[in-house]
Amino acid sequence: MTLPLIHTPYAQVRQALLDHTEIALLDVREEDPFAQAHPLFAANLPLGRIELDAWQRIPRLDTVVVVYDNGEGLAERAVRKLQSLGYQRVSLLAGGLQGWRDAGGELFRDVNVPSKAFGELVEAQRHTPSLPAEEVLALQQQQADVVVLDARRFDEYQTMSIPGAISVPGAELVLRARTLAPDPRTRIIVNCAGRTRSIIGTQSLVNAGLPNPVSALRNGTIGWTLAGQALDHGADRRAGEVTPAQRAQAAQDARAVAQRAGVRHASLADLERFAAERGRTTYRFDVRSPEEFAAGHLPGFRSAPGGQLVQETDVSAPVRGARIVLVDDDGARAHMTASWLTQMGWEVWVLDGVDRSAFTDTGPAPATLPRPSRPVDWIAPATLAEQLANEAPGQTAVINLTTSANHVKRHIPGAWFVLRTDLERALSTIPSAKRYVLTCGSSLLAQYAVEEVAQATGARVLVLEGGNQAWADAGLPTAEGEQRLASPRTDRYRRPYEGTDNPREAMQGYLDWEFGLVAQLARDGTHGFQVL
Known part of the structure; x- marks a missing residue:
């Protein structure tokens, strides 16, 4: 039985946020359009990933879930899909994103906005100490007693880092700072790519009562770059072991x-x-x-x-x-x-x-996933490779449902990149074939798209066993580059603070945006943040 579609008004969602009652406000567009404008506490769950992510991210099936898009026609499909997974209280946001705007709701851009806005509020209220890039470089050049701790993930640190910095991801700082700066006179500088993690990391050490002078690197690697200073690439410095006494002190x-x-x-x-x-x-x-x-x-x-x-x-x-x-x-x-x-x-x-x-479980935590809506016919990598090599062109179309970044990095020669959210439209642009082979990194997502491709094409649909990883592990040829993009690369928002080739204007614009977040929080009024 098809359940009726319910529309939840802006005022009701806002009241739930103010009351701290449970609610999941879901933006089912891809990450890039989501990052252009969304409510403060909206979470991005693209339509094409609902089967993979919903049960883990929203574990209770009677959670109040409100879904929206910006008129793309995704939200209703997302509601139906969530209902098919057992969610009982799913509705559409009345008027979608435009309805939120028309009702006077504040809209934010970028990703992880609640955390970034909170970081700016912390700095504004606690006056978290910081030093500009030029001053930090001068301290290093003077061989001052200073240590730079990078609070990002290790892979981000390896991409680009402050020369001499040590990787100490945020929650590790209080645990490991005394090991890295045992002399209380040593100045500690905490950095990230932009502002948030350096502010939170610095304030963590201050809140924990570390005796050292502590400062954030103002504006992180962006500030370092805008100052015309060189970054390191591929660094691998990590914190060493913590002594029992240091561990006990950090815990206290x-x-x-x-x-x-x-x-x-x-x-x-x-x-x-x-x-x-x-x-x-x-x-x-x-x-x-x-x-x-x-x-x-x-x-x-x-x-x-x-x-x-x-x-x-x-x-x-x-x-x-x-x-x-x-x-x-x-x-x-x-x-x-x-x-x-x-x-x-x-x-x-x-x-x-x-x-x-x-702590008895090992490896990754197991994920419970729904069963695909129709049985899956699998094809082995070697069998697909033989077919592609021997059959006439146009017999088999390989559809790659991985991320656009992974497609560009490595894909089966001739494969088409398609966003599952964009599947129906993308298939209409791809030359028709007698059979379609779906793949992604592991073919976990690909198996859920079988019915949609079959209905859209009327052709036989198979799924590659083990996906692109199994193809590569078998030693079969791969290609790279922006080839055969049947969907736009909207699945990933290009962060102005990641990578090393962002325009200076984009980096400065990002910093200007962060500076304005405290005022946006005040206009929005739903955050409930209480800075210690």
């Missing part, structure tokens, strides 16, 4: 900060109680490094390194008003992460009293 300092912020503590029995509680979503995150998580973690917990969790709350926890439970094995990282999330308006608990022997 972090716990004190968490207590001031109002963080609560949970036991394993509380976890069972949370799981049985109806009407509440509980996210469980392990905030240690991905390597530690893979080596052993608590069952039911997902990997979310603390610094990135604070940076990307909209990605990890799209249900605003949900409960968050954090765990580590040292007492520092979970408490510091929890202190920030609590200030951002979340109900946060840290799991206490868990022995390391309980």
